[in-house]
Amino acid sequence: MNNNLLYERRQRLLGSGAPLFYQDPIHIVRGEGVWLYDANGKRYVDMYNNVPCVGHANPRVVEAMREQNATLNVHNRYLHEGILDYAERLTARHDESLSSVVFTCSGTEASEVALLMARAVTGGRGIICSDAGYHGNSTEVRKLSRAGAGSNSNAEIRAIPYPQRYRPISKDVQGEELTGLYLKEVQSAIDGFAADNIPFAGMFVCSILANEGLPDIPAGFMPRAAELVRKAGGVFIADEVQAGFCRTGRWWGYEVSGFVPDIATMGKPMGNGMPLAGVTAAKEQVDVFRKNTSYFNTFASSPLQAAVGMAVIDVIEQEDLCANVVDVGTHLRMALEDLQKNCEPMGDIRGYGLAIGLDWVKDRETKTPDREGAVVVVNRLKDKGFLIGNAGASGNVLKIRPPLVFGREHANLFLSAFEETMHELYVNNEN
Helix, strand or coil: CCHHHHHHHHHHHHCCCCCCCCCCCCCEEEEEECEEEECCCCEEEECCCCCCCCCECCHHHHHHHHHHHHHCCCCCCCCCHHHHHHHHHHHCCCCCCCCEEEEECCHHHHHHHHHHHHHHHHCCCEEEEECCCCCCCCCCHHHHCCCCCCCCCCCCEEEECCCCCCCCCCCCCCHHHHHHHHHHHHHHHHHHHHHCCCCEEEEEEECCCCCCCCCCCCCCHHHHHHHHHHHCCCEEEEECCCCCCCCCCCCCHHHHCCCCCCEEEECHHHHECECCEEEEECHHHHHHHHHHHCCCCCCCCCHHHHHHHHHHHHHHHHCCHHHHHHHHHHHHHHHHHHHHCCCCCEEEEEEECCEEEEEEECCCCCCCECHHHHHHHHHHHHHCCEECEEECCCCCEEEECCCCCCCHHHHHHHHHHHHHHHHHHHHHHHC
């Protein structure tokens, strides 16, 4: 079936507007490692999907899934040692204060659990978030997504401008002064809840602000924001769905951002494609959550989830993928910075490990976001066999987020295609 017919069928069966990537969508039929293959046999380097963190169709993960499913898979109202082994192994990789876990099937569910937990342990309702974040699709979690600074659409949600150094909240302010300005936004939100007699529950942010566009966060903002939140009686929630599982070169994004959360959500890469997510916190907080909600999820905390989750950690550790992320991420970023010298639209290059953002601008002086230009680059690279995305608050950030098994050889292939694309779109047009 050709792509046009497939698209028409999709529109009819899934509803018009179901999102698709790229101006000319591709029909993917197979994956292996960092490669994806379309129906015509063309292969693409996957540089966007962080779900298959240890590679598409990883044989060890596939075998763990097959073996466990052939043995036993039931809901979690029975005792099962494998689930407990996985919970111990997972929480052991977190800060020691995060000692218990609630398993779910998706990041959205994990965000829901985190909100319920924060409100249960504090007795509050008010939540602070960033004005360009994303934490999921449920009715409650959607209130936190792209909430808009100063938004009054929901009295229990207060959004602050996301902290960044490239387009700071006040022009020509940097360093400690800039950190202070963003912390004032946090305190203002806290004070606003108090003025409106809304008990405060906490703050919920991605630890590396991935959906905001991976901005350079002003030094010290995260730990000091956490202090303000705790002083006001709230809890600090870190969304690790994109930042976790060695994406940054450390196990958790909160490690590179210099703080320890009270609650952390996890998802996407946990199961390498198997629906597996979770929330970790202190046992006392999880106990309060359990008591208040009697939470149950048919498909979470299953033997199958545990077996697959264990296999993912095995691959990450035994293949030393955290070290690979640091090595390849540094190599890729340095090469991009070299190309930036002769490419005006590459306004800013930032990120951590194998989470890299290129802020595409119309000119570097004004830093005006160029979403249209970013979309052109994304689609041109797709045609050359490299899949990235455009994201960020203005949709102008080229987002590079490949599986953790992405190597230098793959990076070099991409860099050649990227340089060729820049020549086609910009250099040749200037002559």
